[in-house]
Amino acid sequence: MTLSAPADHSDRERTRARIAEVLARARRRTRVLTDSVDEADLVAQHSPLxxxxxxxxxxxxxxxxxxxVRDVGGRDAVRADIDELYDAFKHARVNRPxxxxxxxxxxxxxxxxxxxxxxxxxxxxxxDGGPLVHEGFAFGMIAQHEQQHDETMLATHQLRRGAPVLSAxxxxxxxxxxxxxxxxAAGDFLMGTTxxxxxxxxxxxxxxVHVPGFAIDVAPVTNAQYAAFIADGGYDRPELWSERGWAHRCTAGLVAPQFWERDGDRWYRTAFGVRAPLRPQQPVVHVCWFEAEAYARWAGKRLPTEAEWEKAARFDPATGDSRRYPxxxxxxxxxxxxxxxxHLEPAExxxxxAGVSATGVHQLIGDVWEWCSSSFEAYPGFRAFPYREYSEVFFGGDYRILRGGSFGTDEVACRGTFRNWDHPIRRQIFxxxxxxxxLxxxxx
Incomplete structure (x- = not known):
């Protein structure tokens, strides 16, 4: 991790104030997600996922x-006896209850x-200290961690049954x-960040990274567009699916995005306990990578590579610079x-x-995470920091990249370089x- 020059006193205090604000914002959200349900819902497992x-x-x-507390602060442990219970690598989700x-x-x-x-x-x-604390890195990492779990808890709320408890x-x-x-156009751009x-x-x-010329859609695929794929037999045509994708479609019984339900000639979607007609111009959500791949083949296109997605989001053709946000x-x-x-849904x-990229592409940040064709791999020169289990242990596995964040992602855990990943069968994510x-x- 490359360190910048030491900050002056005012910069340090601004960083300290920002840290306090993002930690407080994350905790407010955590309370909303946990105080909105009763004790039975808090201890229940709403899905084995x-x-x-x-x-x-x-x-x-x-x-x-x-x-x-322990590493940065050098303080005594609060509850050393529970470390193993809450180690995500020691206990699979299905076993935690x-x-x-x-x-x-x-x-x-x-x-x-x-x-x-x-x-x-x-x-x-x-x-101004070592890499773990320089410019508040460890505090920022923990704020991001809490917000990532808040989004996971939001996904749990989507899976729970019962009366609605969240509103927006x-x-x-x-x-x-x-x-x-x-x-x-084809050309180099600076991917990632130092x-x-x-x-x-x-x-x-x-x-x-040199990216060959490509075309990319101005907007994500909408509910209306995806409904046309279903109406054209998209879930019944094995030629549209990869071999693995078709096997999963059959085994899992996929017929539409998760939480969709047809009533007569209309589609409805249930979101956080509320069933409502689809908004046609919202981006489709709760589809797995295999469904996205099949739709792309039906449409005569493909999913973007991760480099294509980031170039569309960050590259400014007028200056050649890579922006932090679109x-x-x-x-x-x-x-x-x-x-x-x-909001508790994607926007149309x-x-x-105001959020359009310099290349003219809309909604690359927020609304829905966007599946890319790429697998999750290390960048050239990657160094694990501050622990291997955040990224390195996942490289080379059966994961596909997701970019851009969703309506459930906080800004502290979302930027033009932020990388998410998941198994290609996952649909509970946004x-x-x-x-x-x-071309x-x-x-x-």
């Missing part, structure tokens, strides 16, 4: 204790005690419809992206014209996709 909410809650506190977990009151008390100590550590931490205003409509595709102080190890280092350097807000659980395509294609000779 997910942990009980109370496990996620205490795990958030345990990671914060390990890294910020059988563990002697902290009950809801104990978990809440634990995370509260840990946070008090963390804020004391923050007051005196040397933010509807996602915005599009002022002007958008569609079609843009052509991005400069972003809170970027995680798999985003590093920045490195030049729209520039400024942090996301309600005008540029649908993030942070502000075209709803954020994932959709957009299409790309190779014809006359377009090059």
């Amino acid at each position: 997910m942990s009980p909410l109370v496990w996620d809650l205490a795990h958030i506190g345990n990671q914060e204790e390990l890294w910020l 059988a563990l002697p977990l902290l009950n809801p009151a104990q978990a809440r008390g634990y995370v509260g005690s840990v946070r008090e100590k963390v804020l004391d550590v923050l007051d005196t931490a040397d933010l 205003p509807p996602a915005p409509a599009a002022p002007v419809p958008v569609g079609g595709e843009v052509v991005i 400069a972003d102080p809170w970027a995680l190890d798999n985003e590093r280092p920045a490195h030049p 729209w520039g350097a400024g942090a996301p807000d309600e005008h540029t992206a649908n993030l942070g659980q502000r 395509v075209g709803a954020y014209p 994932a959709g996709f957009r299409l790309a294609r190779d 014809r000779e006359d377009e090059r």
